[in-house]
Amino acid sequence: MSGVPDLFVAIVNPESGSGRGARRWPVIEGKLREALAARGELEVVATRGPRDATRAAREAALGGAVAVLAAGGDGTLSEVVAGVLAAGAAETVALGLVPLGTGGDYPRTLGITDAEHAVDVIARGNERRVDAGRVEYVDDEGRAREGWFANEASLGLSAEVAHRVSRASKRLGGVAAFAQAAVRTIAAFRPAAVRVRVDEAVVHEGDATLVAIANGRYFGGAMRIAPDARLDDGAFDVVVGGELGKAELVARLLPSIYTGRHVEHPGVAVVRGRRVAVEALRGPVRLEADGETLGATPLRAEVLPGALRFLAPEPRRRPSP
Structure with missing residues (x-):
């Protein structure tokens, strides 16, 4: 030694x-x-x-x-x-x-x-092996960039909310700050027209309220965006929300996202995969990763299975049937 x-x-x-x-x-x-x-x-x-x-x-x-x-x-x-x-x-x-x-x-x-x-x-x-995400995107000057994320990357309403929160005070705390920003963002929000591919298969084409590429379960300050996502399964849970009315977003979808019940909505789809590509059909769309504004589409993301050694509690084991 x-x-x-x-x-x-x-x-x-x-x-x-x-x-x-x-x-x-x-x-x-x-x-x-x-x-x-x-x-x-x-x-x-x-x-x-x-x-x-x-x-x-x-x-x-x-x-x-x-x-x-x-x-x-x-x-x-x-x-x-x-x-x-x-x-x-x-x-x-x-x-x-x-x-x-x-x-x-x-x-x-x-x-x-x-x-x-x-x-x-x-x-x-105690160490756990957990996945990470690698992402390719375009910065504000139109240059191709590469980055990584630990928890999630997204576009649409969630990215606009993250942008608003990043410019405002967070003194209210996570849940209140993000919920307040979400309500204010919805008032002026317009869905993005995108084509989403997961493992090369087109899973959505048209207007979308949000597209979230989830490694973890939560984003936006306790919003349970991907209730079944795991950090160590070698895959993303890709959550796609189609075109949804503003009243429905505020009254139904926003409250249910904190419990994960939003995935039961007929306008929301969850697809699992290792690679994701998002192409904008009407001009660039803002992106965020891990709550920070990242750049814009086109986006390509891939999971890096077990890429990180994380000091973490032992994962909870589900009881045997």
Whole structure:
């Protein structure tokens, strides 16, 4: 043994949760240092702007870290995942999550209840292999881009809501902030005309309220967009909502999406697959991934089975029949 302690790098977004992350982090950091004292050293890097977490995660992965911990919201986690994958280090570097944001969709799927629970999970060191998504899209300047996501990517109403939330205060908290933005967005929303292919088969062509490519079960601050999705099944659950009236969206679909009952609506289809392509039929359509505005169509996404080593609770096992 070399005697060199393991290096854990925590990448902290102080702006997560409308600044609540900065206020909560010192206490969480103390607990994390105590929990990891017998295993190694903790280095903390604070982000200052967009893509900082990606750069820091890449540097940490290439610099010998055994684990990179994303302390922030779903967007921070997404950037950290992108950095580790871009470094080609997903096989050697574990990922951890300390939820400090407003949405909390990925930790909800993973079974992490709060920041204190996350510290305990990281200290225990149990790992799960989970999938990730790779996506190709077009940026605002029309250039082809490649990226990654941990939880989901989507277009249509959900992407417009994410764009609105990103420009507004999240002081109300995840559920309230996203629900309020959804209602306001619906008022001016027009469905997008798209062609959706899943594993090369056309599953939708025409107007769509939303198309969600789900790795996890939740998005938009506790909306159960894909109730049967699993992080470790090697496939996406692709949720396509056809053209739906605004009154129906507000009165019926929006409330039911929090329980997952929206998938029973005749205008909603769920298709499972490994590869997804979305082509806009009436001009570019805005995209989002893990709650952050990404770019625009055309979109191509593929699942990366078991690509990530995640420090996580043991998955709940369904009882035997």
